[in-house]
Amino acid sequence: MEPATFARALGRAGGWSIEDYLAAGGYRAARKALLEMTPAAVLDEVKKASLRGRGGAGFPAGLKWGFVPPGTDRPKYLCVNADEGEPGTFKDRYILGHDPHLLIEGVLIAAYAVGLHRAYVYIRGEYEMIARRLEAAAAEAYERQFLGPDVLGTGFALDLWVHRGAGSYICGEETALLESLEGKRGHPRLKPPFPAAVGLFGAPTVINNVETLANVPGIVLRGAAWFLGLGLPADGGTRLFGVSGPVLRPGVYELPVGTSLREIIFTHAGGMLPGRKLKAVIPGGLSAPILRAEEIDLAMSCEALVCAGSMLGSGGIIVIDDRTSMLEVLLRAARFYAHESCGQCTPCRLGTNWIRKIVERLAAGGGRPGDIEELARLASGIKGRTLCPMGDAAAMPVLAIVEKFTSELEEASCRS
Amino acid sequence: MPKLTIDGRTLAVAEGTTVLRAALEASISIPHLCWHPAFPPEGSCRLCLVEIEGFPKLELACSTAVREGMKVRTETPAVRESRRRVLEFLLADHPVDCPICDKAGECKLQDYYEDHGLTESVFREEKERRPKNIDLGKNLLLDRERCVLCTRCVRFLREVTRTGELGVFERGVRSEIGILEGRPVATPYGGNLVDLCPVGAITDRSFRFRTRTWFLVSRPTICPLCARGCAIDIDHHPGLPRRADSAGVFRVRPRPDEAVNGFWICDLGRYGYLDLHRRRLTRISWNRGGPAAEMSRAKILSVLGGKIREMAVRGRSSRLGLVLNSGLTVEELRSVRDGLLSRLPEARLWFDDPPPGEDDGFLLRAERTANRRGAAGLGFDLAPFDPAVLGKDLDIILVFGGLSVGKGRDEVLGQALASIGTKVLLSPVETGLEPAFDFLIPTALPSEKSGTFINVDGLARSFEPAIPVAAGVWPEGEFLAALAEEISRGA
Numbered sequence: 001m002e003p004a005t006f007a008r009a010l011g012r013a014g015g016w017s018i019e020d021y022l023a024a025g026g027y028r029a030a031r032k033a034l035l036e037m038t039p040a041a042v043l044d045e046v047k048k049a050s051l052r053g054r055g056g057a058g059f060p061a062g063l064k065w066g067f068v069p070p071g072t073d074r075p076k077y078l079c080v081n082a083d084e085g086e087p088g089t090f091k092d093r094y095i096l097g098h099d100p101h102l103l104i105e106g107v108l109i110a111a112y113a114v115g116l117h118r119a120y121v122y123i124r125g126e127y128e129m130i131a132r133r134l135e136a137a138a139a140e141a142y143e144r145q146f147l148g149p150d151v152l153g154t155g156f157a158l159d160l161w162v163h164r165g166a167g168s169y170i171c172g173e174e175t176a177l178l179e180s181l182e183g184k185r186g187h188p189r190l191k192p193p194f195p196a197a198v199g200l201f202g203a204p205t206v207i208n209n210v211e212t213l214a215n216v217p218g219i220v221l222r223g224a225a226w227f228l229g230l231g232l233p234a235d236g237g238t239r240l241f242g243v244s245g246p247v248l249r250p251g252v253y254e255l256p257v258g259t260s261l262r263e264i265i266f267t268h269a270g271g272m273l274p275g276r277k278l279k280a281v282i283p284g285g286l287s288a289p290i291l292r293a294e295e296i297d298l299a300m301s302c303e304a305l306v307c308a309g310s311m312l313g314s315g316g317i318i319v320i321d322d323r324t325s326m327l328e329v330l331l332r333a334a335r336f337y338a339h340e341s342c343g344q345c346t347p348c349r350l351g352t353n354w355i356r357k358i359v360e361r362l363a364a365g366g367g368r369p370g371d372i373e374e375l376a377r378l379a380s381g382i383k384g385r386t387l388c389p390m391g392d393a394a395a396m397p398v399l400a401i402v403e404k405f406t407s408e409l410e411e412a413s414c415r416s
Numbered sequence: 417m418p419k420l421t422i423d424g425r426t427l428a429v430a431e432g433t434t435v436l437r438a439a440l441e442a443s444i445s446i447p448h449l450c451w452h453p454a455f456p457p458e459g460s461c462r463l464c465l466v467e468i469e470g471f472p473k474l475e476l477a478c479s480t481a482v483r484e485g486m487k488v489r490t491e492t493p494a495v496r497e498s499r500r501r502v503l504e505f506l507l508a509d510h511p512v513d514c515p516i517c518d519k520a521g522e523c524k525l526q527d528y529y530e531d532h533g534l535t536e537s538v539f540r541e542e543k544e545r546r547p548k549n550i551d552l553g554k555n556l557l558l559d560r561e562r563c564v565l566c567t568r569c570v571r572f573l574r575e576v577t578r579t580g581e582l583g584v585f586e587r588g589v590r591s592e593i594g595i596l597e598g599r600p601v602a603t604p605y606g607g608n609l610v611d612l613c614p615v616g617a618i619t620d621r622s623f624r625f626r627t628r629t630w631f632l633v634s635r636p637t638i639c640p641l642c643a644r645g646c647a648i649d650i651d652h653h654p655g656l657p658r659r660a661d662s663a664g665v666f667r668v669r670p671r672p673d674e675a676v677n678g679f680w681i682c683d684l685g686r687y688g689y690l691d692l693h694r695r696r697l698t699r700i701s702w703n704r705g706g707p708a709a710e711m712s713r714a715k716i717l718s719v720l721g722g723k724i725r726e727m728a729v730r731g732r733s734s735r736l737g738l739v740l741n742s743g744l745t746v747e748e749l750r751s752v753r754d755g756l757l758s759r760l761p762e763a764r765l766w767f768d769d770p771p772p773g774e775d776d777g778f779l780l781r782a783e784r785t786a787n788r789r790g791a792a793g794l795g796f797d798l799a800p801f802d803p804a805v806l807g808k809d810l811d812i813i814l815v816f817g818g819l820s821v822g823k824g825r826d827e828v829l830g831q832a833l834a835s836i837g838t839k840v841l842l843s844p845v846e847t848g849l850e851p852a853f854d855f856l857i858p859t860a861l862p863s864e865k866s867g868t869f870i871n872v873d874g875l876a877r878s879f880e881p882a883i884p885v886a887a888g889v890w891p892e893g894e895f896l897a898a899l900a901e902e903i904s905r906g907a
Contacts, residue, residue, distance in 0.1 A: 338588060
C-alpha cells in the first residue's frame with residue numbers, strides 16, 4: 001500500500017529533527033498554505049477532505065474551524081489535545097515523539113486558516129520525554145521562522161506553548177482541558193457556550209486532537225480529493241490504529257479509514273499469539289462498547305462502528321483472548337472510571353463508584369442474584385445524563401460487557 | 417417575549433430566560449440542587465433534566481434558554497425516572513441521618529425523595545464513611561457524609577464575597593468540600609452558607625440540635641441593624657405546652673429582595689439581631705433606688721401623662737426632652753411629630769443614633785439604624801447628639817433606646833441625665849443604662865411590630881409583625897398613641 005500521511009516518519013531513527021523533517025519534504029504544505037492560499041481556501045480544502053476528529057468524537061475538523069467567529073477583536077486560541085488518556089490508545093505519542101514537526105506544521109496551517117496567533121499543546125503529563133522532544137521541535141521551528149512573530153516572512157504571527165497535564169483522564173475532555181490550561185481544577189464546563197464561541201480564557205477556541213492536525217499538511221499539499229481517496233466519502237484519510245493485546249505484532253498501524261477490523265487484527269497485527277483464541281475486541285479505546293469475536297467483520301469508520309453499536313473512538317484496538325476473564329476486564333474498566341471521574345456531576349461521581357463496588361464484590365466471588373442486571377441498570381442511569389461525555393464513556397463499556405458476556409460474568413462471580 | 421409551553425401551560429417569558437426560571441415564575445416546580453438564582457447554571461446535580469420536544473435526550477432546565485414555541489414536559493415517566501435515578505445515586509451514598517439532622521423538614525433531598533421515591537434502598541454495598549463534624553470557621557460545621565457537592569457554598573465564597581475560603585478537593589467519589597489548612601471561613605457573610613446548603617451538610621453551631629425545623633414559624637420582616645434594611649425572615653418557635661423553654665426566636669435568615677440585599681444578609685444581622693431577641697426588657701418598672709418596682713401600663717401612663725399634660729397646659733413644653741433614634745419606624749416618628757409635638761410645640765428633640773460603623777462595601781452600611789432616610793423625610797433634624805447639651809432646663813426626658821450592638825456612650829449619657837427630674841427609658845433590650853433612669857418601658861423589636869423603614873437607597877419597605885410581641889412589651893407606636901391621648905385628656 002502507498003505510504004500515506006505518517007508512514008514516512010515512523011520507524012525512522014532520529015527522524016524528529018527539523019533537518020530530517022525538511023529533508024523529507026516537511027513544511028512544504030505550510031509554505032503552500034501561507035504563501036499561495038487564502039485562509040478561506042485552506043479551510044475549504046479541509047472541509048472538502050471530510051477530515052473527522054481523531055480524538056474520539058469524530059467531529060468534522062473543517063466544520064469545527066468554521067464555527068470560530070471570523071474578524072473578532074478578541075484573541076483566538078488553538079488548543080491541541082495531546083492528553084491521550086483513553087486506555088488502549090497510544091497513537092498520538094507516535095506523532096508527537098517521532099514526527100513533532102508534522103504536528104507543528106498542522107498547527108501552523110490550522111492557525112492560518114482560522115486566523116489565530118496563539119496555540120497550546122496540552123500534553124499528557126506522563127509523556128515527559130515526548131513533551132521535551134516537542135518543546136525542542138518548537139524551538140527549532142521558532143529558529144527557522146515556522147513559529148514566531150513573522151512566520152515565513154509573511155507577517156503572520158504564531159506562538160506555541162507546550163503545557164503538560166498532571167495525569168488526569170478527564171483533562172482530555174476538551175472543556176476540562178481548557179479549565180486545566182487556565183490553571184483551574186480540570187472540571188468539564190457546561191455547554192453551551194461551546195469552545196468555538198467561549199473557550200480558553202473566554203475567547204473563541206479550536207480544540208483538535210494531535211492526529212487530526214497531523215493530517216492537515218497532507219490535505220493541503222496533496223488536496224482533499226487525494227485524502228478522500230484514501231478513506232471513505234464521509235470519513236476521509238487514514239487513521240492510526242493502536243493494536244494491543246495478545247496479538248503477534250501489537251503496535252500502531254496507519255491504515256485507510258474503513259479497513260476491516262478483522263484485517264487489522266489478523267493481517268496487520270499478525271493475528272493471535274499461538275494457542276490463543278480471539279474472544280472480544282474493544283475497537284476504539286476502553287470507552288468503546290466491546291465487540292464479540294464474531295462481530296469484527298466491519299469497516300473501521302465512524303458510521304460503521306456506530307451501526308455495530310460501538311464507536312471508532314480513538315482507534316485504540318484492545319484485543320482480548322480466551323484466557324482473559326471478562327470479569328477482570330470489567331473490573332479494570334470499573335475501577336478506572338470510578339478513579340478518573342472528576343466528581344462534578346452526580347451520576348458519574350456516585351454511579352461509577354457504585355458500579356466499582358459491585359464489580360469488586362463480584363471479582364471477590366461474592367456475586368448475588370440480580371447483580372448483573374443491577375450493573376446494567378446503574379450504567380443506564382449514568383448514560384446520557386451526565387454533564388460531559390465521560391458518563392457515557394464509563395457506562396457504555398459496562399453495558400456492553402454485561403449484555404454480551406452475562407453468563408460468563410455470572411459464573412465467574414459465584415466461584416466461592 | 418418568546419412563548420413556550422410547560423406541561424401544557426403557555427407562558428411568555430423574557431428573552432434569555434431559562435426553562436427552569438420560566439417554570440419557577442409560573443410556580444411549576446422542577447427539582448434542583450446545584451442551581452440557585454444568584455449564580456449562573458452549574459448543571460452538575462442533574463436533577464432538573466426535563467423533556468423538550470425535538471431534543472433526543474433529556475435536557476437541563478437550569479441552563480437551557482427558552483426558545484419560541486418550545487414544548488417542555490416536567491412530569492413525564494422518563495423525567496420522573498431520571499430524577500429517581502439521580503436521587504438514588506445521591507441517597508446511596510448519604511447517611512440518611514434525618515432524625516438527627518438540623519435540615520430535616522426543609523431539606524431538598526428529603527423533599528424530592530418524598531415526591532419521587534419513598535422506595536426501599538437497593539444499595540447493598542458499604543457506604544463511604546466521611547468526617548461528620550468539620551469546623552469550617554465561624555459558626556459553620558461541615559458534615560461530608562451529607563454533602564451532595566452542589567458547590568453552592570464554594571461558588572458563594574468565590575463569586576459573592578470573593579474570599580474563596582472553600583474549595584473542592586480530591587476527585588470522583590472522594591471529592592470533598594474543604595478549607596485550606598489554617599484558612600477557615602472568615603467572611604462576615606459566612607452564615608449564608610447554611611441557608612445556601614440544600615441539605616444538612618453545612619450547619620450552624622448556634623442552631624444545631626436546638627429544635628426541629630417543623631416547629632418553627634417563619635415570617636418576613638426587616639433587619640434593623642444598619643441602613644441597608646435587609647429583607648429577612650425570622651423563625652420562631654411558638655412554644656410547646658410541655659416545654660416551658662421551647663418558645664423563642666431561633667433563626668434569622670435572608671429573604672430575597674433583589675433591590676436591597678439580593679439573597680444574603682451579613683452575620684451582624686443574622687447573629688446580632690438574633691442575640692437582641694435574647695436580651696429583652698420585659699417589665700415596666702419604676703426605679704426607686706433598690707429593687708425596681710413593676711408598674712402597670714395604666715399607672716405609668718397616668719404618671720407620665722399627668723406631668724406632661726401639666727407642662728402643656730402651663731406652656732412649659734420646652735422642659736420636655738425627647739431623645740429619638742432613626743431605628744424608629746416612619747409611623748412611630750410620624751406619631752411623635754403629629755401626636756406629641758403638635759401638643760408640645762416647644763419640646764426639645766434630639767436624635768441619638770449610634771456612631772457610624774464600618775461600611776463593608778457590600779451590604780453592611782456605616783449607618784447602623786434602618787430608617788435615617790425615613791426620619792429625614794419627616795423633617796427631623798438628625799444632627800449628631802451630644803449628651804452634654806442635656807441640662808437643668810429639662811424636667812422630663814424620654815429616651816428611646818436604640819438597637820446598636822455594643823455601643824459605648826451609655827456612661828456619658830447616664831451622667832448627663834443626672835440633673836433631670838423624670839427620666840424615662842423606652843428600650844426593647846437591656847442596654848446597661850437602666851440604673852440611670854427612673855422609669856423603664858420595654859418596647860418592641862422591629863420583628864414584633866409593623867411599620868416602614870426607608871433604607872439608604874431610599875427604598876421603602878413595610879413590614880408586619882413577624883413574631884408575637886413578647887410579654888410585658890409595649891410597642892412604641894401604641895405607647896405614643898396612648899400618651900398622646902392621655903395628654904389630650906381634659907384639654
